[in-house]
Amino acid sequence: MSAVHRPSDETLAAFVAGQLDEGLALVVACHVEADPASRQRLRDLQAVQGALLDAADPVAMASGPRDVRAAGQGSRSPASAPSAPEAGMPQVLRPYGLGPWRSIGIKVAMRRVVVPDAEARVFMLRAGPGIALPHHKHSGLEWATILSGAYEHEYGRYAAGDFDEADSSHVHTPRVDPVEGCTCIVAMTGNVLFQGWLGRLLQPLVRL
Amino acid sequence: MVAAHALTVDDMREVRAAAQGGRFFALFDPNALIAAIARSGDRAAFAELFDHFAPRVKGLLMRGGASAELAEEIAQETLLAVWRKAALFDPTRASASTWIATIARNLRIDIARRETRSRLSQVYEILDEEPPEQPDATLSGAERDARVRAAMTQLSADQYRVVELAFLEGFSHQDVASRLAIPLGTVKSRLRLALSHLRGRLEDLR
Structure with a gap:
Protein backbone atom coordinates (compact mmCIF):
# COMPACT_ATOMS: atom_id res chain seq x y z
CA MET A 1 0.00 0.00 0.00
CA SER A 2 1.44 3.31 -0.97
CA ALA A 3 -0.23 6.62 -0.46
CA VAL A 4 -0.78 9.28 -3.08
CA HIS A 5 -1.66 12.10 -0.71
CA ARG A 6 0.73 12.80 2.14
CA PRO A 7 1.16 15.39 4.88
CA SER A 8 3.16 18.48 3.96
CA ASP A 9 6.76 18.65 5.15
CA GLU A 10 5.77 21.29 7.68
CA THR A 11 3.05 19.10 9.12
CA LEU A 12 5.37 16.13 9.38
CA ALA A 13 8.06 18.29 10.98
CA ALA A 14 5.56 19.55 13.55
CA PHE A 15 4.56 15.92 14.18
CA VAL A 16 8.16 14.85 14.71
CA ALA A 17 8.80 17.82 16.96
CA GLY A 18 5.85 16.84 19.14
CA GLN A 19 4.04 20.10 18.50
CA LEU A 20 0.79 18.88 17.06
CA ASP A 21 -2.32 18.55 19.09
CA GLU A 22 -2.65 14.93 20.14
CA GLY A 23 -5.80 14.38 18.07
CA LEU A 24 -4.25 15.77 14.90
CA ALA A 25 -1.04 13.88 15.62
CA LEU A 26 -2.95 10.62 15.93
CA VAL A 27 -4.47 10.99 12.47
CA VAL A 28 -1.01 11.77 11.05
CA ALA A 29 0.32 8.69 12.85
CA CYS A 30 -2.35 6.49 11.23
CA HIS A 31 -1.11 7.68 7.85
CA VAL A 32 2.58 7.25 8.68
CA GLU A 33 1.93 3.72 9.90
CA ALA A 34 0.33 2.85 6.55
CA ASP A 35 2.77 4.61 4.25
CA PRO A 36 6.41 3.53 3.87
CA ALA A 37 7.47 6.75 2.15
CA SER A 38 6.18 8.89 4.99
CA ARG A 39 7.92 6.59 7.47
CA GLN A 40 11.12 7.25 5.59
CA ARG A 41 10.58 11.01 5.77
CA LEU A 42 9.74 10.70 9.43
CA ARG A 43 13.11 9.10 10.04
CA ASP A 44 14.83 11.84 8.04
CA LEU A 45 13.17 14.48 10.17
CA GLN A 46 14.10 12.61 13.33
CA ALA A 47 17.68 12.77 12.08
CA VAL A 48 17.29 16.55 11.83
CA GLN A 49 16.34 16.46 15.50
CA GLY A 50 19.44 14.41 16.23
CA ALA A 51 21.60 16.88 14.35
CA LEU A 52 20.08 19.76 16.31
CA LEU A 53 20.83 17.91 19.53
CA ASP A 54 24.46 17.56 18.52
CA ALA A 55 24.62 21.23 17.62
CA ALA A 56 22.96 22.38 20.85
CA ASP A 57 24.97 24.52 23.22
CA PRO A 58 25.45 22.38 26.34
CA VAL A 59 24.11 23.75 29.62
CA ALA A 60 25.82 22.35 32.71
CA MET A 61 23.71 19.91 34.70
CA ALA A 62 22.94 20.91 38.27
CA SER A 63 23.54 17.34 39.40
CA GLY A 64 25.38 14.34 38.05
CA PRO A 65 23.91 11.11 36.82
CA ARG A 66 21.38 9.46 39.06
CA ASP A 67 22.31 6.19 40.60
CA VAL A 68 21.43 3.70 37.92
CA ARG A 69 22.07 0.57 39.92
CA ALA A 70 18.45 0.39 40.97
CA ALA A 71 17.07 1.39 37.60
CA GLY A 72 17.05 -2.01 35.94
CA GLN A 73 17.57 -2.55 32.27
CA GLY A 74 16.31 -3.95 29.08
CA SER A 75 12.59 -3.75 29.47
CA ARG A 76 10.17 -1.44 27.83
CA SER A 77 8.30 0.90 30.03
CA PRO A 78 5.05 -0.65 31.21
CA ALA A 79 3.24 2.36 29.77
CA SER A 80 3.80 1.03 26.28
CA ALA A 81 2.41 -2.40 27.05
CA PRO A 82 -0.11 -2.71 24.27
CA SER A 83 -3.65 -3.73 24.67
CA ALA A 84 -4.70 -6.20 22.04
CA PRO A 85 -5.41 -4.26 18.89
CA GLU A 86 -8.78 -4.64 17.32
CA ALA A 87 -8.45 -6.51 14.02
CA GLY A 88 -7.87 -4.22 11.09
CA MET A 89 -7.31 -1.15 13.25
CA PRO A 90 -4.10 0.87 13.05
CA GLN A 91 -1.60 -0.13 15.72
CA VAL A 92 -1.20 3.48 16.82
CA LEU A 93 -4.76 3.41 18.13
CA ARG A 94 -3.81 0.77 20.71
CA PRO A 95 -3.41 3.26 23.56
CA TYR A 96 -6.85 4.77 22.96
CA GLY A 97 -10.36 3.80 23.78
CA LEU A 98 -12.81 3.39 20.93
CA GLY A 99 -16.50 3.94 21.26
CA PRO A 100 -19.08 1.68 19.62
CA TRP A 101 -20.09 2.22 16.02
CA ARG A 102 -23.23 4.27 15.95
CA SER A 103 -25.42 4.74 12.98
CA ILE A 104 -25.88 8.41 12.17
CA GLY A 105 -27.85 8.14 9.00
CA ILE A 106 -28.49 5.91 6.08
CA LYS A 107 -25.29 3.94 5.43
CA VAL A 108 -23.24 6.30 7.60
CA ALA A 109 -21.81 5.38 11.00
CA MET A 110 -19.29 6.89 13.36
CA ARG A 111 -17.33 5.85 16.40
CA ARG A 112 -15.48 8.02 18.80
CA VAL A 113 -11.75 7.76 19.40
CA VAL A 114 -11.22 8.85 22.95
CA VAL A 115 -8.28 11.24 23.12
CA PRO A 116 -8.63 12.91 26.51
CA ASP A 117 -7.80 16.59 26.53
CA ALA A 118 -6.95 16.84 22.86
CA GLU A 119 -8.15 20.03 21.29
CA ALA A 120 -9.23 18.19 18.16
CA ARG A 121 -12.17 15.82 18.19
CA VAL A 122 -11.24 12.45 16.79
CA PHE A 123 -13.64 9.93 15.34
CA MET A 124 -13.94 7.28 12.70
CA LEU A 125 -16.46 7.64 9.97
CA ARG A 126 -17.78 4.81 7.86
CA ALA A 127 -19.86 5.52 4.80
CA GLY A 128 -21.46 2.94 2.55
CA PRO A 129 -20.78 2.65 -1.18
CA GLY A 130 -21.94 5.50 -3.35
CA ILE A 131 -22.92 7.90 -0.61
CA ALA A 132 -22.72 11.49 -1.79
CA LEU A 133 -21.94 13.71 1.13
CA PRO A 134 -23.40 17.18 0.96
CA HIS A 135 -21.18 20.15 0.35
CA HIS A 136 -19.45 21.16 3.54
CA LYS A 137 -17.07 23.67 4.97
CA HIS A 138 -15.54 24.05 8.37
CA SER A 139 -13.82 26.67 10.43
CA GLY A 140 -10.77 24.83 11.71
CA LEU A 141 -8.65 21.97 10.50
CA GLU A 142 -10.07 18.72 9.26
CA TRP A 143 -7.44 16.05 8.80
CA ALA A 144 -8.34 12.55 7.73
CA THR A 145 -6.53 9.31 7.02
CA ILE A 146 -8.36 6.77 4.92
CA LEU A 147 -8.38 3.37 6.60
CA SER A 148 -10.19 1.44 3.88
CA GLY A 149 -12.14 2.12 0.75
CA ALA A 150 -11.94 5.56 -0.82
CA TYR A 151 -13.60 8.88 -1.42
CA GLU A 152 -13.12 11.50 -4.01
CA HIS A 153 -13.49 15.26 -3.96
CA GLU A 154 -12.24 18.36 -5.75
CA TYR A 155 -8.63 17.64 -4.74
CA GLY A 156 -8.48 14.06 -5.93
CA ARG A 157 -9.18 10.50 -4.95
CA TYR A 158 -8.25 9.46 -1.43
CA ALA A 159 -7.78 5.73 -0.89
CA ALA A 160 -6.49 3.56 1.97
CA GLY A 161 -3.40 5.13 3.54
CA ASP A 162 -3.96 8.57 2.05
CA PHE A 163 -3.87 11.65 4.19
CA ASP A 164 -6.29 14.50 3.58
CA GLU A 165 -5.07 17.75 5.11
CA ALA A 166 -7.81 20.33 4.81
CA ASP A 167 -8.21 23.69 6.46
CA SER A 168 -11.01 26.22 6.43
CA SER A 169 -10.13 27.34 2.92
CA HIS A 170 -11.25 24.00 1.53
CA VAL A 171 -14.78 23.32 0.52
CA HIS A 172 -15.61 19.69 0.10
CA THR A 173 -18.14 17.68 -1.74
CA PRO A 174 -16.87 14.16 -1.07
CA ARG A 175 -18.21 11.22 -3.02
CA VAL A 176 -17.68 7.82 -1.46
CA ASP A 177 -16.39 5.00 -3.65
CA PRO A 178 -19.38 3.28 -5.28
CA VAL A 179 -18.05 -0.23 -4.63
CA GLU A 180 -15.87 -0.20 -1.56
CA GLY A 181 -17.40 2.52 0.56
CA CYS A 182 -15.01 4.30 2.88
CA THR A 183 -13.78 4.22 6.45
CA CYS A 184 -11.61 7.03 7.68
CA ILE A 185 -10.30 8.51 10.88
CA VAL A 186 -10.82 12.22 11.25
CA ALA A 187 -9.54 14.92 13.59
CA MET A 188 -11.23 18.30 13.61
CA THR A 189 -10.41 21.54 15.31
CA GLY A 190 -12.24 24.82 15.36
CA ASN A 191 -14.94 26.63 17.19
CA VAL A 192 -17.79 26.06 14.86
CA LEU A 193 -16.92 22.50 14.09
CA PHE A 194 -20.27 21.04 13.57
CA GLN A 195 -21.61 22.86 10.62
CA GLY A 196 -22.60 21.48 7.29
CA TRP A 197 -23.25 17.86 6.59
CA LEU A 198 -21.23 16.45 9.44
CA GLY A 199 -22.77 18.91 11.80
CA ARG A 200 -26.23 17.83 10.95
CA LEU A 201 -25.26 14.22 11.38
CA LEU A 202 -23.17 14.59 14.48
CA GLN A 203 -24.78 17.41 16.38
CA PRO A 204 -27.38 15.30 18.16
CA LEU A 205 -24.78 12.72 19.18
CA VAL A 206 -21.74 14.69 20.11
CA ARG A 207 -21.82 17.18 22.90
CA LEU A 208 -18.94 19.62 22.98
CA MET B 1 34.84 5.47 12.67
CA VAL B 2 36.00 1.96 11.85
CA ALA B 3 38.95 2.30 14.18
CA ALA B 4 36.70 3.67 16.89
CA HIS B 5 34.53 0.58 16.80
CA ALA B 6 37.57 -1.56 17.47
CA LEU B 7 38.33 0.29 20.68
CA THR B 8 36.65 -0.95 23.79
CA VAL B 9 35.50 1.49 26.39
CA ASP B 10 38.33 0.32 28.62
CA ASP B 11 40.84 1.08 25.89
CA MET B 12 39.41 4.54 25.58
CA ARG B 13 39.73 5.10 29.29
CA GLU B 14 43.33 3.99 29.21
CA VAL B 15 44.08 6.31 26.34
CA ARG B 16 42.49 9.15 28.23
CA ALA B 17 44.40 8.36 31.41
CA ALA B 18 47.61 8.26 29.41
CA ALA B 19 46.80 11.62 27.91
CA GLN B 20 46.10 13.30 31.22
CA GLY B 21 47.55 16.77 31.47
CA GLY B 22 47.95 17.16 27.74
CA ARG B 23 45.36 18.40 25.30
CA PHE B 24 43.47 15.36 24.31
CA PHE B 25 40.44 14.93 22.16
CA ALA B 26 38.85 11.68 23.12
CA LEU B 27 37.24 9.66 20.38
CA PHE B 28 33.70 9.86 21.54
CA ASP B 29 31.85 6.86 20.22
CA PRO B 30 28.33 6.81 21.62
CA ASN B 31 27.45 3.57 19.84
CA ALA B 32 30.25 1.76 21.65
CA LEU B 33 29.22 3.30 24.96
CA ILE B 34 25.58 2.27 24.52
CA ALA B 35 26.70 -1.21 23.52
CA ALA B 36 28.83 -1.42 26.67
CA ILE B 37 25.86 -0.47 28.80
CA ALA B 38 23.69 -3.07 27.11
CA ARG B 39 26.34 -5.76 27.38
CA SER B 40 27.55 -5.35 30.91
CA GLY B 41 25.77 -2.46 32.60
CA ASP B 42 28.99 -0.46 32.28
CA ARG B 43 28.51 2.52 34.58
CA ALA B 44 31.65 4.29 33.44
CA ALA B 45 30.32 4.19 29.89
CA PHE B 46 27.06 5.58 31.21
CA ALA B 47 28.85 8.42 32.98
CA GLU B 48 30.60 9.32 29.75
CA LEU B 49 27.37 9.31 27.77
CA PHE B 50 25.74 11.37 30.47
CA ASP B 51 28.49 13.98 30.42
CA HIS B 52 28.13 14.36 26.71
CA PHE B 53 24.40 14.19 26.17
CA ALA B 54 22.68 15.41 29.33
CA PRO B 55 23.97 19.01 29.01
CA ARG B 56 23.02 19.04 25.34
CA VAL B 57 19.51 17.77 25.96
CA LYS B 58 19.20 20.39 28.69
CA GLY B 59 20.57 23.10 26.40
CA LEU B 60 18.27 22.18 23.55
CA LEU B 61 15.19 22.18 25.79
CA MET B 62 16.10 25.51 27.34
CA ARG B 63 16.58 26.95 23.90
CA GLY B 64 13.04 25.80 23.28
CA GLY B 65 11.80 27.78 26.24
CA ALA B 66 11.81 25.14 28.99
CA SER B 67 12.82 26.28 32.46
CA ALA B 68 16.21 25.13 33.76
CA GLU B 69 14.48 22.85 36.28
CA LEU B 70 12.24 21.20 33.72
CA ALA B 71 15.07 20.84 31.22
CA GLU B 72 17.25 19.29 33.92
CA GLU B 73 14.53 16.81 34.88
CA ILE B 74 13.91 15.78 31.29
CA ALA B 75 17.65 15.45 30.63
CA GLN B 76 18.01 13.23 33.71
CA GLU B 77 15.06 11.08 32.70
CA THR B 78 16.33 10.86 29.13
CA LEU B 79 19.70 9.51 30.16
CA LEU B 80 18.08 7.14 32.61
CA ALA B 81 15.94 5.83 29.74
CA VAL B 82 19.12 5.41 27.67
CA TRP B 83 20.47 3.21 30.47
CA ARG B 84 17.28 1.17 30.63
CA LYS B 85 16.76 0.81 26.90
CA ALA B 86 20.38 0.44 25.81
CA ALA B 87 19.72 -3.09 24.57
CA LEU B 88 16.98 -1.82 22.30
CA PHE B 89 19.23 0.67 20.51
CA ASP B 90 19.75 -0.35 16.90
CA PRO B 91 22.50 1.68 15.21
CA THR B 92 21.37 0.55 11.78
CA ARG B 93 18.09 2.43 12.28
CA ALA B 94 19.22 5.66 13.85
CA SER B 95 22.36 7.30 15.14
CA ALA B 96 22.78 7.59 18.90
CA SER B 97 22.03 11.32 18.76
CA THR B 98 18.82 10.76 16.83
CA TRP B 99 17.75 7.97 19.16
CA ILE B 100 18.43 10.06 22.22
CA ALA B 101 16.70 13.11 20.72
CA THR B 102 13.64 10.93 20.15
CA ILE B 103 13.66 9.67 23.72
CA ALA B 104 13.97 13.25 24.96
CA ARG B 105 11.05 14.31 22.78
CA ASN B 106 8.86 11.52 24.14
CA LEU B 107 9.76 12.29 27.74
CA ARG B 108 9.18 15.97 27.18
CA ILE B 109 5.68 15.14 26.01
CA ASP B 110 5.08 12.76 28.92
CA ILE B 111 6.32 15.24 31.47
CA ALA B 112 4.88 18.41 29.96
CA ARG B 113 1.51 16.77 29.45
CA ARG B 114 1.59 14.69 32.61
CA GLU B 115 -1.57 16.34 33.82
CA THR B 116 -3.43 15.66 30.63
CA ARG B 117 -3.08 11.88 30.29
CA SER B 118 -1.41 12.24 26.90
CA ARG B 119 -0.63 8.96 25.21
CA LEU B 120 1.27 10.53 22.38
CA SER B 121 4.67 9.17 23.37
CA GLN B 122 3.19 5.66 23.08
CA VAL B 123 2.07 6.50 19.57
CA TYR B 124 5.63 7.51 18.68
CA GLU B 125 6.98 4.32 20.21
CA ILE B 126 4.56 2.18 18.23
CA LEU B 127 5.60 3.93 15.01
CA ASP B 128 9.26 3.38 15.82
CA GLU B 129 8.59 -0.34 16.08
CA GLU B 130 7.39 -0.41 12.49
CA PRO B 131 10.05 -1.94 10.28
CA PRO B 132 11.52 0.40 7.71
CA GLU B 133 10.35 -0.59 4.26
CA GLN B 134 12.46 -1.49 1.25
CA PRO B 135 15.55 -2.50 3.19
CA ASP B 136 17.82 -2.11 0.17
CA ALA B 137 16.65 1.45 -0.37
CA THR B 138 16.93 2.38 3.28
Missing part, protein backbone atom coordinates in the same frame (compact mmCIF):
# COMPACT_ATOMS: atom_id res chain seq x y z
CA LEU B 139 19.93 4.26 4.53
CA SER B 140 21.56 3.09 7.70
CA GLY B 141 21.05 5.39 10.65
CA ALA B 142 24.61 6.66 10.48
CA GLU B 143 24.44 7.32 6.75
CA ARG B 144 21.14 9.10 7.04
CA ASP B 145 22.44 11.28 9.84
CA ALA B 146 25.57 12.16 7.94
CA ARG B 147 23.54 13.17 4.93
CA VAL B 148 21.03 15.15 6.94
CA ARG B 149 23.91 16.98 8.59
CA ALA B 150 25.58 17.70 5.28
CA ALA B 151 22.32 18.99 3.87
CA MET B 152 21.79 21.17 6.94
CA THR B 153 25.14 22.87 6.46
CA GLN B 154 23.91 23.99 3.06
CA LEU B 155 20.92 25.81 4.49
CA SER B 156 21.16 29.58 4.66
CA ALA B 157 21.49 31.00 8.16
CA ASP B 158 17.88 32.19 7.94
CA GLN B 159 16.61 28.80 6.89
CA TYR B 160 18.63 27.02 9.56
CA ARG B 161 17.18 29.27 12.23
CA VAL B 162 13.63 28.59 11.10
CA VAL B 163 14.23 24.84 11.05
CA GLU B 164 15.81 25.01 14.47
CA LEU B 165 12.92 26.93 15.94
CA ALA B 166 10.31 24.80 14.20
CA PHE B 167 11.74 21.72 15.88
CA LEU B 168 11.84 23.13 19.36
CA GLU B 169 9.00 22.54 21.72
CA GLY B 170 6.36 25.15 22.11
CA PHE B 171 7.18 27.10 19.00
CA SER B 172 4.29 27.22 16.63
CA HIS B 173 4.98 28.87 13.32
CA GLN B 174 3.33 31.95 14.78
CA ASP B 175 5.76 31.90 17.71
CA VAL B 176 8.67 31.58 15.32
CA ALA B 177 7.37 34.57 13.39
CA SER B 178 7.14 36.75 16.51
CA ARG B 179 10.49 35.62 17.76
CA LEU B 180 12.27 36.40 14.51
CA ALA B 181 10.08 39.45 13.84
CA ILE B 182 9.18 38.24 10.37
CA PRO B 183 5.74 37.63 8.87
CA LEU B 184 4.07 34.27 9.38
CA GLY B 185 4.03 33.72 5.62
CA THR B 186 7.81 34.16 5.52
CA VAL B 187 8.26 31.57 8.27
CA LYS B 188 6.13 29.12 6.37
CA SER B 189 7.84 29.69 3.04
CA ARG B 190 11.32 29.54 4.58
CA LEU B 191 10.50 26.38 6.42
CA ARG B 192 8.96 24.84 3.34
CA LEU B 193 12.03 25.72 1.29
CA ALA B 194 14.44 24.46 3.90
CA LEU B 195 12.59 21.18 4.33
CA SER B 196 12.23 20.62 0.62
CA HIS B 197 15.95 21.29 0.26
CA LEU B 198 16.69 18.66 2.90
CA ARG B 199 14.28 16.28 1.30
CA GLY B 200 15.78 16.84 -2.15
CA ARG B 201 19.30 16.20 -0.87
CA LEU B 202 18.23 12.96 0.75
CA GLU B 203 16.21 11.69 -2.15
CA ASP B 204 19.02 12.37 -4.61
CA LEU B 205 21.19 10.06 -2.63
CA ARG B 206 18.70 7.39 -1.88
